[in-house]
Amino acid sequence: MAGRSGGRPSLFPTLVYADAKAAIRQLTEAFGFTELSVYEGENGLVLHAELTQGNGAVMLGSKGTGGVFATAMMGGGPSGVYVVVDDVDAHHRRAVEHGAEILMPPTDQDYGSRDYMARDLEGNIWSFGTYAPEIPV
Numbered sequence: 001m002a003g004r005s006g007g008r009p010s011l012f013p014t015l016v017y018a019d020a021k022a023a024i025r026q027l028t029e030a031f032g033f034t035e036l037s038v039y040e041g042e043n044g045l046v047l048h049a050e051l052t053q054g055n056g057a058v059m060l061g062s063k064g065t066g067g068v069f070a071t072a073m074m075g076g077g078p079s080g081v082y083v084v085v086d087d088v089d090a091h092h093r094r095a096v097e098h099g100a101e102i103l104m105p106p107t108d109q110d111y112g113s114r115d116y117m118a119r120d121l122e123g124n125i126w127s128f129g130t131y132a133p134e135i136p137v
Contacts, residue, residue, distance in 0.1 A: 012050075012059045013081045016073045017122050020046035020062040026121055027051055030098035031083075031128070032091060033058070041065065053083055078123035084132040088114045091128050 017023040024046070027033040033051035041047050045062035058081065063070060085091045088106045095118055096102060103125070104117040115129030 007055055009056050012057055013079065014059040014061075014069070015079055015081075015124060016061055016063045016070055016076070017046075018063050019121070020049065020060055022121055023060060024049055024051065026098070026100070027058070030095045030100040031118070031126060032085075032094060053085075056083065078119075078125060080125040080127065082127045082129065082131075084130065085128045086130070088116060088128060088130060092116045095128075 015023075024035060024038065028035055028051065031053075033053050036050040036052050036057065038049040039047045045065050047061055047065055047067070049060050051058050051060070061067075061070060063074065092102070092106050095116075101119045102116065103119055104115070106114055106116045108114050109129075109131070111131065113129045113131030115127055115131070117125060117127045119125055
């Protein structure tokens with residue numbers, strides 16, 4: 001992810017997966033996330049995981065854990081997450097090499113970004129691109 005690294009992000013997209021362990025493998029291997037932490041219950045379900053990329057992070061867990069969030073998300077559909085990366089083409093090649101489903105190849109956008117779009121194993125849409133607006137502090 002372009003920009004600063006480290007610190008504490010103030011926004012964390014949070015997703016639940018039927019197979020959170022497979023999701024973690026795909027997000028780290030194909031999409032270049034780094035596993036920060038994974039907490040499993042006695043039944044082997046992922047109760048909570050944090051994956052980072054640049055100065056951002058995503059939280060995820062297993063469906064069916066019985067927690068308030070998992071229960072609220074039970075009927076939720078796929079989500080979309082945008083991730084800023086420095087080299088879209090290299091990132092795309094890595095995703096393709098790991099078998100990710102590509103919905104849109106690297107494409108130059110009218111607003112100056114270069115992005116591509118992929119679908120994860122459970123239908124969530126991940127966009128990776130160079131567009132990184134400055135957020136006033």
